Amino acid sequence: MKRKGVRQGRKRNGMLKEDGGLEERLRRCLGAQEAGCEALRPEGSAAARQSADAVCVPPELLAAAGAELAGRTRRNRIGFGTFVLRLLRYEGLRIWLCQALALAGASLIGRLYFQGAFGDFSVRGMAMFLCAFSALAALLSFPLTGRGRGCRMRETELASRYGLAKLAAARVLLAGAGNLALLCAAFGMAARASGCDRGSLALYLLVPFLGAGCLGAGLNRMLPEACAPAGWCAVVPAVLAGIVLAGRYAPAWFEQTYSGGWTCVSAVLLAVYADQMRRQCRRAGLVDRIAAGWSG
Amino acid sequence: MELQISHVTKEFRDKKAVDDVSLTLTPGVWGLLGANGSGKTTLMRIIAGIMEPARGEVLCDGIPIRTLGERYRDVFGYLPQEFGFYPEFTVKDYLEYMAALKGLRRQETRTRIDILLEQLTLLEVKKKRIARLSGGMKRRVGIAQALLNDPQVLILDEPTSGLDPGERVRFRNLLSEFARGRIVLISTHIVPDVEYIAARNAVMKDGRIVAQGTTQELVKPVAGKVWSCSVPAQKLAEYERSLRVVNLKCGEGDRAEIRYLAEAEAVAGSVPAEPRLEDLYLWLFPEAGR
Numbered sequence: 001m002k003r004k005g006v007r008q009g010r011k012r013n014g015m016l017k018e019d020g021g022l023e024e025r026l027r028r029c030l031g032a033q034e035a036g037c038e039a040l041r042p043e044g045s046a047a048a049r050q051s052a053d054a055v056c057v058p059p060e061l062l063a064a065a066g067a068e069l070a071g072r073t074r075r076n077r078i079g080f081g082t083f084v085l086r087l088l089r090y091e092g093l094r095i096w097l098c099q100a101l102a103l104a105g106a107s108l109i110g111r112l113y114f115q116g117a118f119g120d121f122s123v124r125g126m127a128m129f130l131c132a133f134s135a136l137a138a139l140l141s142f143p144l145t146g147r148g149r150g151c152r153m154r155e156t157e158l159a160s161r162y163g164l165a166k167l168a169a170a171r172v173l174l175a176g177a178g179n180l181a182l183l184c185a186a187f188g189m190a191a192r193a194s195g196c197d198r199g200s201l202a203l204y205l206l207v208p209f210l211g212a213g214c215l216g217a218g219l220n221r222m223l224p225e226a227c228a229p230a231g232w233c234a235v236v237p238a239v240l241a242g243i244v245l246a247g248r249y250a251p252a253w254f255e256q257t258y259s260g261g262w263t264c265v266s267a268v269l270l271a272v273y274a275d276q277m278r279r280q281c282r283r284a285g286l287v288d289r290i291a292a293g294w295s296g
Numbered sequence: 297m298e299l300q301i302s303h304v305t306k307e308f309r310d311k312k313a314v315d316d317v318s319l320t321l322t323p324g325v326w327g328l329l330g331a332n333g334s335g336k337t338t339l340m341r342i343i344a345g346i347m348e349p350a351r352g353e354v355l356c357d358g359i360p361i362r363t364l365g366e367r368y369r370d371v372f373g374y375l376p377q378e379f380g381f382y383p384e385f386t387v388k389d390y391l392e393y394m395a396a397l398k399g400l401r402r403q404e405t406r407t408r409i410d411i412l413l414e415q416l417t418l419l420e421v422k423k424k425r426i427a428r429l430s431g432g433m434k435r436r437v438g439i440a441q442a443l444l445n446d447p448q449v450l451i452l453d454e455p456t457s458g459l460d461p462g463e464r465v466r467f468r469n470l471l472s473e474f475a476r477g478r479i480v481l482i483s484t485h486i487v488p489d490v491e492y493i494a495a496r497n498a499v500m501k502d503g504r505i506v507a508q509g510t511t512q513e514l515v516k517p518v519a520g521k522v523w524s525c526s527v528p529a530q531k532l533a534e535y536e537r538s539l540r541v542v543n544l545k546c547g548e549g550d551r552a553e554i555r556y557l558a559e560a561e562a563v564a565g566s567v568p569a570e571p572r573l574e575d576l577y578l579w580l581f582p583e584a585g586r
Binding site for chain 1: 344345346366369370372376379380381382383384393394398400401402441445
C-alpha cells in the first residue's frame with residue numbers, strides 16, 4: 001500500500017513530467033499560487049489574471065493547476081509518525097499507566113514470593129522473577145491494545161483514513177515502547193539486586209517475553225471476541241503458574257547462562273513475534289471482521 | 297463527483313443481504329428507505345468501504361474505492377447506525393481523537409471542531425463526558441465526527457434517531473446546506489426527514505432496489521391509491537384490520553379521520569388524497585404499518 005502510495009505520488013508529480021514544457025509552466029503556476037498569487041483561483045482578481053496572462057498561461061492550464069492544488073491541499077494529511085504521537089494522549093498514557101500499575105503490583109507480589117521461596121534473590125529466584133515479569137508484560141499488551149470492540153468504536157475507526165490496521169500498529173508500538181521501558185527498568189534493578197551476570201539477566205527477560213508474546217498472539221487470533229476478557233484472565237495466571245511449577249520441577253531452566261544457542265533461539269522467537277504482530281495489525285483492518293465479531 | 301455502485305452483492309451464511317444493487321449517486325441528498333433487514337446498513341457499509349462485497353464494486357469517479365484506499369477515506373464521512381465512545385472521552389477529546397484518525401493537522405482540527413461544535417449546538421457540553429449526554433446529543437457528536445474532514449461523500453445511517461423535532465429540523469437544514477456539490481446518502485425510517493430534503497430516493501426491499509427517483513417519480517405507483525375518509529370511531533378496529541391504514545386521527549365526538557391505501561375506494565365517501573413518500577413506503581412494506 002505504501003509502495004502504491006509512493007508510486008501514485010510519483011505519478012502525481014510524474015503528471016508534471018509527461019510534457020517537459022507543460023511541466024515547467026505548471027510548476028511556475030503552482031509556485032506562483034503558493035507564493036500567494038491569486039491567478040489560479042477562479043475568484044481571483046482581474047489584476048492577478050492579467051499578471052497570469054502576462055506569463056502566457058492558457059485558461060485550461062490554470063484550471064488544471066487549480067485542481068491539482070486542491071488535490072494537494074486535500075492530501076495534506078499527517079504522517080504515521082505524527083499520528084502515533086497524536087495518539088499518545090488517548091492511547092499511550094492509558095496503555096503505559098495500565099502496564100506500569102499491573103507490573104508494579106505483580107513485581108511487589110512476585111518479589112515477596114520469590115525472595116521468600118528462594119532467599120534473598122538467589123540466581124534461580126531472580127531468573128524466575130524476571131521470567132514471570134517479562135511474560136506478564138508481553139501478555140498484558142494484547143488486552144490493552146484490543147480496545148474498541150466493547151465500546152462500539154470499531155466502525156467509525158475502520159472508516160477513518162488510518163483505519164483499524166494502522167491504529168492497531170500504533171497501539172502495538174506504544175505498548176512496545178512501554179514494554180521496552182519496563183524491561184530495561186527490570187534489567188537495571190535486577191543487575192543491582194543480584195549477582196547474576198548481565199547476559200543471563202537479558203536472557204531471562206528476552207526469551208520469556210518473546211515466547212509469551214508469540215503464545216499471546218496465537219491466542220489473540222483464536223479467542224472469540226465475547227470470550228476475550230475471560231480468556232486473558234485464565235491465560236495469564238496459567239502462564240505464571242507454569243513458570244512457578246517449572247521452577248520447582250525443572251530448575252535447570254533457570255540456571256542458564258547466555259550463549260550462542262540462546263541467541264539463535266531469541267532470533268527465531270523475535271522473527272516469529274514480529275511476524276505475528278504484523279499479521280495482527282493487518283487482521284485488525286480486515287473488513288467483515290466487525291460483522292463476524294472476531295477479536296484481533 | 298459521482299459514486300457508482302455497480303452490481304453489488306453481499307451474502308451472509310443464511311441470506312443475501314444485498315442482491316445485485318446498482319445505483320449512481322450524484323451530488324445532492326439521497327434518501328435510502330427500507331424496512332429493518334432490507335439491506336440498507338450492509339449497503340452503506342459497502343459504500344463506506346468497511347465491508348467487501350461478494351460481487352460488484354463501488355467506484356468513485358470511475359475508480360474502485362478499494363484502489364483509492366486512503367484517498368477515498370480522506371473525502372468520506374460515515375456515521376454508523378450503532379456507534380459508541382470510549383468511556384473517558386469528553387466531546388472535545390472524542391472529536392480530536394477522530395480528527396487524528398482522519399489524519400487532520402492540529403490547526404485544521406481546532407478550526408473544524410470549533411465550527412462543528414457551534415453548528416451542532418454542542419459548545420456548552422464540549423468538556424462534558426459523552427457518556428453523560430442525552431441520546432440526541434450523542435447522536436450530534438456522532439454527526440460532528442462524520443463532518444470533521446469536510447467530506448465530499450457523507451454516509452449517514454439513521455442520523456436523526458433520538459433527535460427531538462427541533463434538532464431534526466436543524467439537522468435537516470444543516471444537511472441541505474452542506475450537500476451543495478457533495479453526495480449525501482441518508483438511510484432512515486423517518487420518511488419525512490428525507491422527504492423534505494432528499495432530491496432523490498432509493499427504496500430497498502429484501503436486498504434489492506425496488507424503486508428510485510425523485511419523490512414525484514416514486515409516488516406514482518401509489519397515485520390514485522391513497523384515500524381519506526371519516527368513519528365512526530366504534531368501527532376503527534374493524535377498518536384497521538380490513539384496510540391498510542396509513543394514518544388515523546381521532547376527531548371530536550364519535551368520528552375519526554383515516555387515510556388508507558387501496559386500489560379503489562373501499563369505504564363509501566372516501567376522497568382521493570395526494571400521495572406522499574410515506575404512503576409509498578407503507579405500500580411497499582405493509583408489515584411496517586402494523
